[in-house]
Amino acid sequence: MTLLEQFHIWLKAIWPGFEWAAYLVPALVGIIIIIAFILIMVIVFIYIERRLLARFQIRLGPNRFGPEGIFQPIATALKVLLKEDVVPDRADKVIHFIAPLIVFIPIMLIFAVIPIHEGAIFTDLNVGIVYVVAISSISTVGIFMAAWASNNKYALIAAMRTIGQMISYEFPIVLSILGVVLLAGSLSLNQIVAAQDIPFFLMQPLGFAIFFIGALAEMNRCPFDLLEADSEIVAGYHTEYSGMKFAMFYLGEYGHTVVHSAIIATIFLSGWRGPVLPPIIWLLIKMIIVFFVIVWIRSTIPRLRVDQLMSFAWKGLLPMAIINLFLVAVEKLWLPAGMPWLMIVINFIFAGILILLWSRLFTLGGGKVEV
Amino acid sequence: MKFERYGIGIAKGMALTLKHLFRDPITVQYPEEKLVVSKRIRGNELVWFIDKCTGCATCARSCPQGNIEIVTHGSGEDNRYIVDKFEIDTGRCMFCGLCVESCPYEALAMGRSYERSQYNRNQLVLSKFDLMPSDNRQPSGYYRPEIEATLPRQSLLIFGKKSKKEGGQGTKFIPISTNRGRGV
Numbered sequence: 166m167t168l169l170e171q172f173h174i175w176l177k178a179i180w181p182g183f184e185w186a187a188y189l190v191p192a193l194v195g196i197i198i199i200i201a202f203i204l205i206m207v208i209v210f211i212y213i214e215r216r217l218l219a220r221f222q223i224r225l226g227p228n229r230f231g232p233e234g235i236f237q238p239i240a241t242a243l244k245v246l247l248k249e250d251v252v253p254d255r256a257d258k259v260i261h262f263i264a265p266l267i268v269f270i271p272i273m274l275i276f277a278v279i280p281i282h283e284g285a286i287f288t289d290l291n292v293g294i295v296y297v298v299a300i301s302s303i304s305t306v307g308i309f310m311a312a313w314a315s316n317n318k319y320a321l322i323a324a325m326r327t328i329g330q331m332i333s334y335e336f337p338i339v340l341s342i343l344g345v346v347l348l349a350g351s352l353s354l355n356q357i358v359a360a361q362d363i364p365f366f367l368m369q370p371l372g373f374a375i376f377f378i379g380a381l382a383e384m385n386r387c388p389f390d391l392l393e394a395d396s397e398i399v400a401g402y403h404t405e406y407s408g409m410k411f412a413m414f415y416l417g418e419y420g421h422t423v424v425h426s427a428i429i430a431t432i433f434l435s436g437w438r439g440p441v442l443p444p445i446i447w448l449l450i451k452m453i454i455v456f457f458v459i460v461w462i463r464s465t466i467p468r469l470r471v472d473q474l475m476s477f478a479w480k481g482l483l484p485m486a487i488i489n490l491f492l493v494a495v496e497k498l499w500l501p502a503g504m505p506w507l508m509i510v511i512n513f514i515f516a517g518i519l520i521l522l523w524s525r526l527f528t529l530g531g532g533k534v535e536v
Numbered sequence: 537m538k539f540e541r542y543g544i545g546i547a548k549g550m551a552l553t554l555k556h557l558f559r560d561p562i563t564v565q566y567p568e569e570k571l572v573v574s575k576r577i578r579g580n581e582l583v584w585f586i587d588k589c590t591g592c593a594t595c596a597r598s599c600p601q602g603n604i605e606i607v608t609h610g611s612g613e614d615n616r617y618i619v620d621k622f623e624i625d626t627g628r629c630m631f632c633g634l635c636v637e638s639c640p641y642e643a644l645a646m647g648r649s650y651e652r653s654q655y656n657r658n659q660l661v662l663s664k665f666d667l668m669p670s671d672n673r674q675p676s677g678y679y680r681p682e683i684e685a686t687l688p689r690q691s692l693l694i695f696g697k698k699s700k701k702e703g704g705q706g707t708k709f710i711p712i713s714t715n716r717g718r719g720v
């Protein structure tokens with residue numbers, strides 16, 4: 166008998182007719198835990214990003230406020246909260262107000278299906294990964310609402326770019342997830358983690374690469390941060406935002422990074438599984454490793470052009486993802502079951518060949534032009 | 537097969553930035569750390585030598601701002617004036633160096649310091665006692681070949697591998713967990 170059932174029976178005894186309240190309490194506790202977890206992780210990630218990016222650029226980064234500057238994100242947040250909330254005169258006030266919420270709330274919803282221990286998951290949906298893909302697209306609507314409501318041409322350009330980017334990169338992401346689903350035999354994130362005796366980034370390196378790149382585009386990080394390309398379109402969709410609403414967008418942006426780090430860690434790096442340390446620590450370590458790579462990429466690779474972005478998604482990632490899915494299906498069907506290492510070798514060879522073949526597409530003049 | 541065409545350029549770039557992660561940061565945290573500056577620098581201060589000055593007031597006449605106030609009387613030894621008052625308002629001075637270049641007796645020189653901010657404006661008006669050379673008011677080699685010849689040879693702006701105790705900058709790689717940059 167679980168604690169919840171005991172609570173339910175106890176409540177039925179003392180307060181008949183209201184025993185459903187037993188489910189209210191864990192729900193509220195869960196919501197508070199998720200909000201607190203995301204806010205703390207966002208603060209930690211902002212700090213890590215600023216220090217790490219500085220070190221990649223041979224700078225020091227914020228190191229004044231508190232030991233090694235760990236209170237700097239808090240100071241920044243307070244500064245942003247205390248700022249005046251400016252709304253443009255011709256803006257659509259209601260939508261301008263709602264948009265930051267619509268960007269931020271899906272992030273908390275995604276965390277409902279990420280397991281942090283064996284069975285420790287808020288809702289063990291049997292379509293968990295589909296839910297993640299579906300929910301993470303909602304914030305695109307929020308971005309478009311923000312841009313449309315703020316009545317600003319730069320914001321609108323950014324929003325158009327975002328829509329195109331999100332739609333384009335959803336396909337390779339879903340197809341690479343399908344490879345994982347084929348291997349794990351389930352859509353539930355809990356089952357996917359349970360199936361990873363060998364982490365899936367070894368089992369299908371190409372799928373991992375495609376998902377990682379796609380996730381970078383989904384969370385609008387460098388080199389796909391076209392929607393807030395500050396050298397071209399001021400600040401993109403949040404040009405007309407300030408104060409608390411801007412803070413919500415900022416939170417949403419980093420919240421996306423947190424969530425996508427968690428998803429990558431869960432479906433490719435075997436989630437909470439690991440020796441010695443407790444599972445939640447392993448999940449956090451893997452999230453931070455993924456985030457390290459994200460910051461590393463941000464510090465290295467310049468922003469793509471819009472046409473490059475599109476052609477990379479449709480001509481590069483999508484065919485590779487389809488071939489990868491086909492390959493995994495064939496291996497699953499015909500390869501003997503007890504030989505994961507053979508699969509790893511085959512997949513790494515195929516990934517190398519495919520990347521070499523496809524990189525020819527993205528050279529100047531198809532590789533025929535000398536630079 | 538040219539590997540520049542097959543994404544190896546990205547790998548090279550990533551390797552370079554990863555290498556940067558383990559380099560010393562080039563940031564100089566100014567009030568606590570300072571760069572080695574040249575002793576021949578044309579700094580933001582003036583040094584006045586009382587024993588060389590004859591009170592001729594050429595410097596005062598050459599000053600485009602009229603910042604130098606000089607009051608003399610009588611005749612001292614070697615047919616000199618006795619300088620009663622020699623004041624420079626460094627708040628208005630732009631350190632053009634014309635007074636140094638015009639001085640016929642090499643009694644004025646540029647200094648080495650570049651930190652001359654004060655809390656009050658009247659602290660910027662320097663009397664002749666303030667202007668005399670002291671430990672932290674040394675003449676630089678600017679327009680004074682004799683002084684310049686006495687200065688030691690320097691290698692400039694090299695972030696030394698020396699520590700701060702040896703007079704270097706101490707910009708070795710310091711891991712994130714040390715006390716670096718938390719005030720003096």
